[in-house]
Amino acid sequence: MIAAPADDEPLIRWDWLARNADDIGGMLADHVYLSVVPVVIGLVIALPVGLACARWRWIYPPVLAVTSLLYALPAIALFVVLIAFTGLSHTTVMIPLALYTLSVLVPGVVDGLRAVPDHVRQAAVAMGFGPLRRLVQVELPIAVPVVMAGLRVATVSNISLVSVGALIGIGGLGELFTDGFNRDFPTPIIAGVVLTILLAVAADGLLILVQRLLTPWSRQ
Amino acid sequence: MITFEGVSKRFPDGTVALDDVSLECATGEITVFVGTSGGGKTTALRTVNRMVEPTSGRVLIDGADVRDRPPAELRRGIGYVIQQAGLFPHRTIADNIATVPYLLGEGKKRARARARELMERVGLDPALAGRYPAQLSGGQQQRVGVARALAADPPIMLMDEPFSAVDPVVRGELQAEFLRLQAELHKTIVFVTHDIDEAIKMGDRIAVFRTGGKLVQFDTPKNLLAAPADDFVADFIGYDRGIRRLSFVPAAELELDDRAVLPENASVAEARATGADWVLLTDSGRRPLGWVAVSGLATDRSLQHMPRAPLGHTFNVRADSARAALDAAVLSPSGLAVGVDDDGVVVGVASPLDLTNAIGRESAR
Ligand SMILES: Nc1ncnc2c1ncn2[C@@H]1O[C@H](COP(=O)(O)OP(=O)(O)O)[C@@H](O)[C@H]1O
Numbered sequence: 001m002i003a004a005p006a007d008d009e010p011l012i013r014w015d016w017l018a019r020n021a022d023d024i025g026g027m028l029a030d031h032v033y034l035s036v037v038p039v040v041i042g043l044v045i046a047l048p049v050g051l052a053c054a055r056w057r058w059i060y061p062p063v064l065a066v067t068s069l070l071y072a073l074p075a076i077a078l079f080v081v082l083i084a085f086t087g088l089s090h091t092t093v094m095i096p097l098a099l100y101t102l103s104v105l106v107p108g109v110v111d112g113l114r115a116v117p118d119h120v121r122q123a124a125v126a127m128g129f130g131p132l133r134r135l136v137q138v139e140l141p142i143a144v145p146v147v148m149a150g151l152r153v154a155t156v157s158n159i160s161l162v163s164v165g166a167l168i169g170i171g172g173l174g175e176l177f178t179d180g181f182n183r184d185f186p187t188p189i190i191a192g193v194v195l196t197i198l199l200a201v202a203a204d205g206l207l208i209l210v211q212r213l214l215t216p217w218s219r220q
Numbered sequence: 221m222i223t224f225e226g227v228s229k230r231f232p233d234g235t236v237a238l239d240d241v242s243l244e245c246a247t248g249e250i251t252v253f254v255g256t257s258g259g260g261k262t263t264a265l266r267t268v269n270r271m272v273e274p275t276s277g278r279v280l281i282d283g284a285d286v287r288d289r290p291p292a293e294l295r296r297g298i299g300y301v302i303q304q305a306g307l308f309p310h311r312t313i314a315d316n317i318a319t320v321p322y323l324l325g326e327g328k329k330r331a332r333a334r335a336r337e338l339m340e341r342v343g344l345d346p347a348l349a350g351r352y353p354a355q356l357s358g359g360q361q362q363r364v365g366v367a368r369a370l371a372a373d374p375p376i377m378l379m380d381e382p383f384s385a386v387d388p389v390v391r392g393e394l395q396a397e398f399l400r401l402q403a404e405l406h407k408t409i410v411f412v413t414h415d416i417d418e419a420i421k422m423g424d425r426i427a428v429f430r431t432g433g434k435l436v437q438f439d440t441p442k443n444l445l446a447a448p449a450d451d452f453v454a455d456f457i458g459y460d461r462g463i464r465r466l467s468f469v470p471a472a473e474l475e476l477d478d479r480a481v482l483p484e485n486a487s488v489a490e491a492r493a494t495g496a497d498w499v500l501l502t503d504s505g506r507r508p509l510g511w512v513a514v515s516g517l518a519t520d521r522s523l524q525h526m527p528r529a530p531l532g533h534t535f536n537v538r539a540d541s542a543r544a545a546l547d548a549a550v551l552s553p554s555g556l557a558v559g560v561d562d563d564g565v566v567v568g569v570a571s572p573l574d575l576t577n578a579i580g581r582e583s584a585r
C-alpha cells in the first residue's frame with residue numbers, strides 16, 4: 001500500500017513523506033480514535049466504580065487488585081486472546097486500552113474523593129447538603145484535579161500503546177513502524193515516532209488547558 | 221432556647237461521649253462548652269443539628285424536638301462554624317458565603333449582593349469576593365466561615381473551636397469583633413472551646429465538660445471563677461483564677477484614695493505631710509504627670525524640680541475592671557494604680573491591698 005523504497009537512502013526521504021501524506025494522515029486520525037475512545041469509555045466506567053469504592057471502602061482492595069492485575073498484563077497477550085472473540089477489528093485494540101485506562105482512573109477517582117478534606121465534607125453536611133447534592137456540588141468538583149492527573153497519564157500511555165496494535169495490523173501510526181522495519185526503511189519509522197510524540201504532547205497540553213478551565217481555584 | 225434533656229450518646233464502639241447531659245442555652249446568649257479534649261463538647265454541639273443522634277434523651281429548640289424536623293431542613297436554619305473554616309476550595313469567597321441561600325433556592329444575584337454586605341460586616345474587604353479560599357490567610361478564612369454561617373440569618377449558631385487555629389493576636393481580634401457583632405445580632409450561640417480564657421471572654425454562661433461526657437458545672441463565668449464545683453473545675457480554670465475574678469469586679473467599686481495626689485507646684489513639705497512614700501503629681505487640669513519618691517527629698521523646694529518616675533499606665537474608673545487596676549498597680553513604680561475618669565482626670569489611687577478587699581466584698585455577696 002505504500003510506495004517501495006530504493007537502496008542507500010538518506011535518514012529521511014521528504015519526497016516519500018509528501019507522496020504518502022494522505023495515508024499518514026489517515027493513520028494519525030485512526031491513532032487518535034483508537035486512543036481517545038478507550039479513555040472516554042474507561043472514564044465512564046471508572047466514575048461509578050470509583051464512587052462505589054469510595055462509598056463502600058471494603059470493595060476497594062479487591063477492585064484495586066483486579067485493576068493492578070489488568071495493568072500488568074502485556075497488551076499483545078490481550079490482543080491475541082481477544083482476536084478469538086472480536087477478530088482483527090478496532091474493538092480488539094480498544095478493549096485492552098480501555099482496561100488500562102480503567103486501572104489508572106479507578107484509583108484516581110478514589111484518591112480524588114479521599115482528597116476532599118474531612119472538614120469540608122463536615123461543613124457541607126452541617127449546612128444542609130443531602131448526599132447526592134454533596135457529591136455533585138462539592139466532592140466531585142474537588143476531586144477533579146486528581147482525576148485529571150489520572151486522565152493525562154491514561155491518555156498519554158494509550159497514545160503510545162496503540163502502536164502495539166500494529167502487530168495485529170491495527171495500530172494507527174504504529175503501522176509506520178511495521179512498514180519501516182519490514183522494508184529496512186527508516187523514513188516511516190522516524191515519522192511514526194515524531195508524530196506519536198507530537199500527538200501525546202498535544203493531547204496532554206489540551207488536557208492541561210481543560211483542567212485550568214475546570215479548576216481555576218486549584219492554581220497557586 | 222436550646223434545651224438538652226438528659227442527653228446521652230454511646231458510639232457503636234462503646235465510647236460514651238455524653239452522659240446524661242441536661243442544660244438550657246438561653247435565647248440571644250452565648251453558651252460556651254469548655255473542657256478537656258474528648259469531653260464530648262463537639263458531640264453535644266452536633267446533637268443540636270442532628271449530625272449526632274443521642275442514644276437517649278432529647279434536644280429541643282424552642283420546645284420542639286429536633287428529631288421532628290428533617291436533618292437537611294433543620295441544618296439550613298442553623299449556622300455552623302468550625303476550626304479549619306471548612307470552606308469549599310472550588311468556590312469563590314462570595315459563593316462560599318452564599319452557600320445556604322443557594323440551597324434555599326435564592327437567586328445568584330441577590331445572594332452575592334448579600335455576601336458582599338456580610339463580608340463588610342465581618343471585617344473583610346468586599347474586593348476579595350472573587351478570590352478562592354486558598355488565596356486568603358487563616359484569619360480571613362475564619363471570617364468567611366462566620367459570614368457563611370450568618371448568610372441565611374439563622375437564629376442559632378453552632379461554633380466548634382472557631383478561633384483555635386489562628387495565632388493569638390488574630391484570635392484576640394476575631395473574638396472582640398465577634399462579640400461586637402453578637403451585641404447587634406443577639407443570636408443564640410453554642411460555642412465550643414478547650415481554652416478557659418476564651419470561654420470566660422466569650423461566654424454568657426459556661427458549661428464545663430469532663431472526660432466521659434459529664435457536665436460538671438453550668439454557670440456564669442463569674443460564679444465559675446468564684447465557686448468551682450469541684451477540684452476538676454478548679455484545676456481546669458487554673459491557678460490564676462483569683463486574678464481572673466478581678467475581671468468581674470468593676471473598677472468603679474474600688475475605694476480610691478486621693479491623699480497622695482498633689483499639684484506639681486506643691487512643696488516638699490506638703491508631700492511629707494501626706495505620710496505617703498510616693499506622691500502623684502498632676503498638672504493644673506489634675507491630669508497625672510508622674511510619681512515622686514518622698515524619702516530623701518531636699519526641703520524648701522517645689523516638687524516641680526524633683527526627679528520623677530514615669531506614670532506607667534492608668535485605669536479608667538468607669539469602664540475598666542479591677543483586673544486592669546491590678547495590672548496598673550503591678551507596673552507602677554509606686555506600686556499604686558492610678559484611676560482616671562473619661563477625661564483623663566485623676567480620681568484617686570489604689571493599692572493591691574485595696575483590690576484584694578474589693579474581691580473580698582464581691583465574694584461576700
Ligand atoms: N464517630 C465517633 N465514633 C466513636 N467515638 C467517637 C466518635 N466521635 C467522637 N468519639 C469519641 O467521643 C468522645 C468525645 O468526643 P468529642 O465530642 O469530639 O470531644 P471534644 O469535642 O470534647 O474533644 C471522644 O472519646 C471521642 O473519641
Ligand SMILES: [Mg+2]
Pocket residue numbers: 261262263
Ligand atoms: Mg471537639
